Amino acid sequence: xxxxxxxxxxxxxxxxxxxxxxxxxxxxxxxxxxxxxxxxxxxxxxxxxxxxxxxxxxxxxxxxxxxxxxxxxxxxxxxxxxxxxxxxxxxxxxxxxxxxxxxxxxxxxxxxxxxxxxxxxx
Amino acid sequence: xxxxxxxxxxxxxxxxxxxxxxxxxxxxxxxxxxxxxxxxxxxxxxxxxxxxxxxxxxxxxxxxxxxxxxxxxxxxxxxxxxxxxxxxxxxxxxxxxxxxxxxxxxxxxxxx
Numbered sequence: 001x002x003x004x005x006x007x008x009x010x011x012x013x014x015x016x017x018x019x020x021x022x023x024x025x026x027x028x029x030x031x032x033x034x035x036x037x038x039x040x041x042x043x044x045x046x047x048x049x050x051x052x053x054x055x056x057x058x059x060x061x062x063x064x065x066x067x068x069x070x071x072x073x074x075x076x077x078x079x080x081x082x083x084x085x086x087x088x089x090x091x092x093x094x095x096x097x098x099x100x101x102x103x104x105x106x107x108x109x110x111x112x113x114x115x116x117x118x119x120x121x122x
Numbered sequence: 123x124x125x126x127x128x129x130x131x132x133x134x135x136x137x138x139x140x141x142x143x144x145x146x147x148x149x150x151x152x153x154x155x156x157x158x159x160x161x162x163x164x165x166x167x168x169x170x171x172x173x174x175x176x177x178x179x180x181x182x183x184x185x186x187x188x189x190x191x192x193x194x195x196x197x198x199x200x201x202x203x204x205x206x207x208x209x210x211x212x213x214x215x216x217x218x219x220x221x222x223x224x225x226x227x228x229x230x231x232x233x234x
Contacts, residue, residue: 035223037168037223044124044209044211044225044226044227044228045160045162045168045211045213045225045228046225047221047222047223047224047225050222050223059222061221062221095167095168100170100173104222105215105222105223106155106156106214106215106222106223107156108156108158108170108173108174108213109158109160109168109170109213109223110170110173110179111170112167112168112169113167114166114167115167
């Protein structure tokens with residue numbers, strides 16, 4: 001079965017950097033686009049970024065553009081989110097998620113990880 | 123403030139039918155882009171409930187159904203059960219924004 005396991009969250013000071021990882025299993029990782037979606041405490045879902053199956057296309061939400069970088073390693077079946085210049089409003093649970101089909105946008109997200117909590121605080 | 127508007131909350135008694143609306147505009151739902159729905163049970167990750175406006179993934183009960191008309195979409199839940207109490211989110215794409223995935227603000231369903 002599809003499994004997405006995020007790691008790398010924690011408490012970080014404003015202005016610092018952190019990288020989230022997501023190890024995928026149970027499907028052919030290199031055939032699907034992958035997303036990062038976040039959810040601030042008590043708030044709704046906010047899309048962060050998406051990467052195509054081969055890494056050639058990457059898109060970002062305006063709120064993270066220029067600060068966050070999405071990448072993937074199809075040999076290690078791992079998705080990454082490098083986050084720089086972190087701010088308090090980046091505090092959220094970050095979900096790694098799989099695109100339903102080969103088309104990353106527009107399209108549905110069919111599997112989600114359990115999430116990794118990032119807290120940005122001094 | 124999302125470009126897809128959902129009611130903050132809806133409620134219904136066990137066995138009843140409830141609907142959750144997702145209102146967009148001519149640059150998203152009205153432009154023909156598909157709408158997808160997710161269920162998020164308390165303390166858990168979201169789960170795909172409906173994709174492509176009205177398709178259910180394997181394992182999703184047929185009590186859940188989706189529809190789309192004009193600039194809006196709806197999620198209907200029939201035979202409401204206690205375990206349906208959750209947050210529900212619609213999702214689509216907006217051609218006027220530099221945001222490639224847009225979610226509605228979410229709707230809290232309370233089973234009375």
